[in-house]
Amino acid sequence: MTWHRGFAWTAAGITGVVLCTAVWLTAQDPSPAHQLILAAAVILGVVPAAAGVFVAQDRGTGVLGVLLVLPGLNAALLFTEVLAQDVAAPPPRADYVTAASQGTWILLYVVVALPLLFFPEGRLGSRLGRWLFAVILLDAAVFMLTAATAPGPFLPPDQSTPHVLGTMPGPLATALTAVSLPLLPISLILIVVDLTRRYRASEPGRRRQYRWLTLAATFLPVTILGTWISYALIGRAGAVVAIGLGITYLALPTLIAIAVRRPDLFDADRALVATVTRSIILAGLLTLYTAVNAIAGILLSARSPAVAIAVTAGAAILLAPLGRRLQRYVDSRLYRARHAAFESIAELHRETLQARAGPEELQQRLRDALADQTLVVGYCRPASGDVVDARGAAMQVPEPLVDITIGPERIGVLSTRAPIAGELVRAIAARAAPLVELVRLRLELRQALSDAEDSRARLLRVGYEERVRLERDLHDGAQQRLVALGMALRLAQRRLGRGVDVSAVFDEAVAELGTAVSELRLLAHGIRPSCLDDGLVPALSQLISTAHLPIVLHMTATDLDEDVETTAYYVAAEAITNAVKHAEAATITLDVDVVDGHLRVCITDDGNGRASARPGSGLAGLVDRVGAHGGQLSINSQQGAGTIIEALLPCAS
Amino acid sequence: MRIVIAEDSTLFREGLASLLTDAGHTIAARVPDATRLLDAVRDQRPDLAIVDVRMPPDHTDDGARAAMLLRAEHPHLGILLLSQHIETTHSVHLVSTGSFGYLLKDRVLDVDDFLDALQRVASGGSALDPEVVSRLISINSTHEPLHTLTHANATCSP
Numbered sequence: 121m122t123w124h125r126g127f128a129w130t131a132a133g134i135t136g137v138v139l140c141t142a143v144w145l146t147a148q149d150p151s152p153a154h155q156l157i158l159a160a161a162v163i164l165g166v167v168p169a170a171a172g173v174f175v176a177q178d179r180g181t182g183v184l185g186v187l188l189v190l191p192g193l194n195a196a197l198l199f200t201e202v203l204a205q206d207v208a209a210p211p212p213r214a215d216y217v218t219a220a221s222q223g224t225w226i227l228l229y230v231v232v233a234l235p236l237l238f239f240p241e242g243r244l245g246s247r248l249g250r251w252l253f254a255v256i257l258l259d260a261a262v263f264m265l266t267a268a269t270a271p272g273p274f275l276p277p278d279q280s281t282p283h284v285l286g287t288m289p290g291p292l293a294t295a296l297t298a299v300s301l302p303l304l305p306i307s308l309i310l311i312v313v314d315l316t317r318r319y320r321a322s323e324p325g326r327r328r329q330y331r332w333l334t335l336a337a338t339f340l341p342v343t344i345l346g347t348w349i350s351y352a353l354i355g356r357a358g359a360v361v362a363i364g365l366g367i368t369y370l371a372l373p374t375l376i377a378i379a380v381r382r383p384d385l386f387d388a389d390r391a392l393v394a395t396v397t398r399s400i401i402l403a404g405l406l407t408l409y410t411a412v413n414a415i416a417g418i419l420l421s422a423r424s425p426a427v428a429i430a431v432t433a434g435a436a437i438l439l440a441p442l443g444r445r446l447q448r449y450v451d452s453r454l455y456r457a458r459h460a461a462f463e464s465i466a467e468l469h470r471e472t473l474q475a476r477a478g479p480e481e482l483q484q485r486l487r488d489a490l491a492d493q494t495l496v497v498g499y500c501r502p503a504s505g506d507v508v509d510a511r512g513a514a515m516q517v518p519e520p521l522v523d524i525t526i527g528p529e530r531i532g533v534l535s536t537r538a539p540i541a542g543e544l545v546r547a548i549a550a551r552a553a554p555l556v557e558l559v560r561l562r563l564e565l566r567q568a569l570s571d572a573e574d575s576r577a578r579l580l581r582v583g584y585e586e587r588v589r590l591e592r593d594l595h596d597g598a599q600q601r602l603v604a605l606g607m608a609l610r611l612a613q614r615r616l617g618r619g620v621d622v623s624a625v626f627d628e629a630v631a632e633l634g635t636a637v638s639e640l641r642l643l644a645h646g647i648r649p650s651c652l653d654d655g656l657v658p659a660l661s662q663l664i665s666t667a668h669l670p671i672v673l674h675m676t677a678t679d680l681d682e683d684v685e686t687t688a689y690y691v692a693a694e695a696i697t698n699a700v701k702h703a704e705a706a707t708i709t710l711d712v713d714v715v716d717g718h719l720r721v722c723i724t725d726d727g728n729g730r731a732s733a734r735p736g737s738g739l740a741g742l743v744d745r746v747g748a749h750g751g752q753l754s755i756n757s758q759q760g761a762g763t764i765i766e767a768l769l770p771c772a773s
Numbered sequence: 774m775r776i777v778i779a780e781d782s783t784l785f786r787e788g789l790a791s792l793l794t795d796a797g798h799t800i801a802a803r804v805p806d807a808t809r810l811l812d813a814v815r816d817q818r819p820d821l822a823i824v825d826v827r828m829p830p831d832h833t834d835d836g837a838r839a840a841m842l843l844r845a846e847h848p849h850l851g852i853l854l855l856s857q858h859i860e861t862t863h864s865v866h867l868v869s870t871g872s873f874g875y876l877l878k879d880r881v882l883d884v885d886d887f888l889d890a891l892q893r894v895a896s897g898g899s900a901l902d903p904e905v906v907s908r909l910i911s912i913n914s915t916h917e918p919l920h921t922l923t924h925a926n927a928t929c930s931p
Contacts, residue, residue, distance in 0.1 A: 595827075595857040599878075600782050606882040607788040614795055614884070632784070 124242065128176035128185035132169040135193045139165050142200040145207045154203060161199035164369055168192030171373035175380050182242020184235060184380065188373040191231045195369060215284045222274055223267025226260050229304060232372060236311050240329045240380050248314045256307050263300040266293055327539045332379035336372050383541075397447045408435050457490055458544055464489035465551045472558065479558040480510035486548065492538040494518075497552070499532045499560050501567075507533060512563050524549045524556050532556040575744045582741055593643055601636040605629050649689060656685040660710065663693055667700060667708075675712040677719055677771075684771045687749050688712065688721045694738045695723035695765045703727025703763055718751070718768040731757040731765070742767070774895055775801045775819040779810035779836065780855070781828045789823070789881065796888050806830060807839040814843055814850065821851035821895045825878075826860055837863040844870055851895035855881075859908050868909065874900030 139162055146158040169192045176185025204210050233256055237249050244250045269286050270293035273279040288296075319330040412431045448459070464485040471477035483497040498507040498517040509515045517535045522545045524532035534549045608629040612622040644650065651659040657675055664671040680688070692710055699705040705727030712721050733740040733755060746753040751769035776798050780786035783805075790800050802813035806829040814822055822843060826836040840852050841863055853874040854864065867873045874894040880902060881887050890900035901909075 592832075596782065599857055600785055603878050603881065604782075604784045604788045606879070607785075607792055610882060610884045611788070611792055611795060 124182055124185060125176045127183070128172050128189055131186055131189035131193055132173050135165045135169045135189060135196050138193065138196045138200050142196065142203055145200065145203040149207045154207065157199050157203055160366065161196050161203075164199070164366060165192045165196030167370050168195075168373040171377035174377050178381055180241060181380055182238065184238050184240070184242035184376070187231075187235045187238055188376060190234070191369055191373065194227065194231050215281050218278050218281045219268045219274070219283060219285045220264070222278070223264035226263050226304065229308070230256055230260050232369070233308060233311055235372065235376055236315060236333070239315075239333065239376060240326065245318050246314055248310065248317070252307055252310055252314060255303065259300050259303045259307065262296055263304075266296045266300065269293070270297070323539075328383040328541055329379040331541075332375045332383065336368075336375040394447070397443070397450045400446065400450070401443060405436055457540060458547070460489040461486060461544075461548050462551055465548070465555065469555060472555065479555040479562070482552060482555050482559065483510065486552070490536075490538065490540065492536055492540070494535075494537040496535045497524075497532060497556065498535070499556060499563060500530055502560065502564055505530070508563065510559055510563075512567060522546050522549045524553050526553055526557060531560055575747050578740075578744050579748055582744065590643065590647070593639075597639045598636050598643070601632050601639070605632045605636070608632065648686065652682070652685055652689055656680060656688060656712070659685075659689050660692055660712070663689070663696065664710070667696055669700065669706065669708065671696065671708045671710055673710045673712075675710075677712050677714045680719060680771055684719055684749070684769050687745055687751075687769055688719055688767070690745060691721045691742055691753070691765070691767045692723060694742050698731060698738065698765075699723065699725035699727055699763065703729065703731065705762070714771065715768075717770065717772075719771045720766065720768055722764065722766045724762065724764050726762045729757045729759045729761050729763055731755055731763045739765075774798045774821060774891070775817065776891075777802045777804070777810065777813050777817055777819045777822045779804045779807065779813075779822065779828065779839070780825040781805045782825075785825075785878070792881070792884065793891075796884075798891075807835040810836075810839050811842060811846075814847065819850070821853060821891060823853045823855060823891075826854055826856040834860055834862065840867060844873075849897070851891075851897075853891065853894050853900065859902075859904055861905070861908050864905065865909060868899065868901065871899060872897050875905045876900065876902045877904060 142158050142161045146154045169189050172185045172187070172189035172192070174185075175181050175188055234253075237244060237253050237256075244253055266288070269283065269288045271283075271287050271290045274281055315330065315333060319327060322330065408431065465482075468477060468479065468481060468485050472479045483495065486497065487493055487495050496515075496517055498509065498515060498521075500507055507515060507517055517533050518537065519535070520537075520542075521533045521535035522542070523530045524534055531553065532549075534545060534552070536545060608625055612625040612629070615622050615625065649659060651662050656677070660673060660675065664673055692712075696708060696710070699708050703725055705725035707726055709724045710722070711724075712719070714720070731739060733743050733753075739753075739755060743753045746767045746769065749769050751767055753765070753767045755763070755765050757763035757765075776793060778786055778789060778793075778800060780789065780803075786803055786805070790803060794800060801817040801819045804810050804813050808830065810822065810824060813819075822840075824836040824840055824843075826834055828835045828839075836856075837854060837860060840854055843850055843852055844867060848870070849872060851872045851874075852867065853876065854867075855876055855878050857878055859877070864873075864875050868875075872894055874890055876887070876890060880890075893900050
């Protein structure tokens with residue numbers, strides 16, 4: 121398909137050569153009028169050529185690129201010929217050229233119509249399009265033929281040129297003109313119909329491209345409006361028409377190029393709304409001006425531009441504040457999606473502040489406003505950045521998605537598969553940011569609360585289980601032994617009465633008593649290690665001495681509260697037990713120091729890692745124990761790379 | 774009297790056995806859990822079963838549940854439950870069947886009273902720990918149907 125690109129470049133090159141000729145001609149006689157013509161030629165020639173070449177770089181655009189260059193080439197040729205006539209006094213044109221060019225103005229419309237038919241893929245996309253293509257070309261040919269051979273003199277300034285191409289019968293010429301001339305606007309209208317039909321049948325991505333054409337189309341009414349202004353102010357409109365058509369000539373290739381290559385450049389709909397709003401304000405002022413002029417003409421029997429200008433200026437000042445409202449109105453009529461989305465966000469914001477709704481409804485409100493059930497709002501958790509829904513459940517947000525940010529931080533994502541312009545999605549994302557932030561904070565708060573509740577419930581359960589264990593240990597252990605001891609004594613008593621030797625029974629009883637005492641001591645240690653009576657250092661030293669592997673203790677913390685010491689002791693004991701029992705560590709280092717008002721207890725081992733706070737495990741119990749103390753426990757354990765367990769406990773010293 | 778002892782604590786079981794042997798009773802079987810208790814009673818047909826409430830396999834109220842089964846199988850077997858603390862879920866029903874006793878374990882230390890209680894239970898009577906009695910009464914009073922009547926029910930007269 122590279123020949124399409126080649127054609128586009130060739131056409132652009134020819135345009136360049138023509139423009140160089142124009143520059144050379146202007147250099148021969150650089151009068152202001154000539155410079156103006158040159159400027160018009162360059163602008164009208166270069167912009168479409170650039171747009172066409174730009175479009176042709178895309179492989180999927182077919183002949184569209186070439187078709188976009190053609191209006192520019194056409195304009196460049198027209199202006200250069202004017203310059204040539206004026207500057208170089210070229211030899212008079214051959215008569216047959218003059219005759220053949222009688223109806224060529226129709227090509228001005230044809231070159232505009234063709235890109236519309238071939239938009240956006242560079243081929244005729246519908247049956248109606250194919251018909252229109254044939255009809256327009258045929259119509260232009262018939263019209264030009266009729267113009268070249270109709271009886272009667274040619275139009276000025278060629279009225280004296282002879283009909284060198286022959287003359288067709290008068291009635292035939294009249295009939296052909298009567299058919300071919302109206303066929304032109306009819307074809308243009310049918311092109312619009314065809315575009316509308318193709319727009320409706322197209323998929324979302326293509327629809328965005330078609331919208332840009334709507335924007336291009338608005339330049340025509342703007343031109344008409346401009347003509348009206350011109351007539352009202354200076355009684356002539358030639359220049360305005362030229363400028364308006366010029367803008368249309370520039371706008372069409374430019375906007376088609378944007379539509380094809382960068383449909384998301386900015387929001388076509390928004391530009392459309394702004395253009396329409398300003399046009400309406402302008403039209404209103406102009407109507408006022410005309411009316412005032414007319415009324416003044418009747419009342420004062422003289423036209424009074426001064427009065428009319430004063431009234432209009434006054435009205436313009438009064439209208440200024442209305443502009444914003446008008447824009448919103450036009451917004452709501454022409455661009456319902458943007459208006460509805462923004463309104464729904466603003467309304468939800470108000471209701472949230474009045475506590476009548478929760479910001480979590482954002483997704484549903486936007487879905488309703490845009491009638492788009494594929495829209496998804498995701499929230500980023502502050503700590504992890506994980507994307508969750510409004511209830512805090514993890515979710516996969518489907519592409520394409522737009523980030524919702526506050527400053528550099530990504531706080532959420534917005535995703536939709538509906539045909540909404542990327543720019544609008546970004547605008548909605550920006551508007552929704554405060555609500556998203558609110559949801560995010562609420563999620564975080566809820567999570568923290570639920571964590572605290574879970575932790576409290578676990579602590580209660582652990583406490584309850586501890587009490588059950590204690591009760592069982594007491595019943596089955598010490599109490600049982602004491603009853604047995606009593607029984608032994610009773611047995612001895614009875615045997616003594618019968619004169620039997622009871623020393624064996626007493627030995628057994630004393631042994632029983634010794635066991636009961638040591639069991640009670642163990643039990644008491646489980647409730648609170650009594651070794652802590654002398655402080656954390658002796659307790660930890662004792663703990664280390666009972667372990668069966670070398671443990672290095674670095675301890676710099678002193679003067680700690682008893683509850684902090686107890687928690688620190690349990691952290692050390694559990695972590696060491698874990699390292700010895702499960703991780704098969706060879707050496708363990710235990711650091712205890714005070715950092716920034718926190719007691720840091722850090723246990724490092726060189727075992728096989730894989731430690732984690734699984735629910736119900738000893739480490740999970742530690743997390744709760746440390747959490748209940750307002751501290752934090754972190755476990756860093758990778759397979760084969762040892763484990764670092766670090767607890768930070770707030771302490772006064 | 775032929776007695777089966779079901780008690781998981783070896784210490785207590787053996788102590789109790791020597792005490793009872795010393796008092797002239799025959800220990801037909803000593804078992805450490807509820808399952809083997811049922812088998813032992815079937816095999817030995819004793820006059821009395823002394824059963825610890827908390828035993829394997831569940832370490833909850835296995836003994837009391839086994840006592841219910843024993844009662845269903847052997848209507849005239851004397852059953853004495855022993856416990857470190859009072860549990861009443863199953864005892865309410867058993868009390869009403871007779872040949873049933875429920876004592877705290879430390880009552881064993883009043884050897885004579887304990888031996889009397891054994892005798893009573895084996896011959897169809899009952900032996901309830903004072904604490905068990907007070908607990909049963911308080912349970913019954915809270916389950917008194919009249920207490921659940923509303924004020925309107927109570928004042929209404931035909």
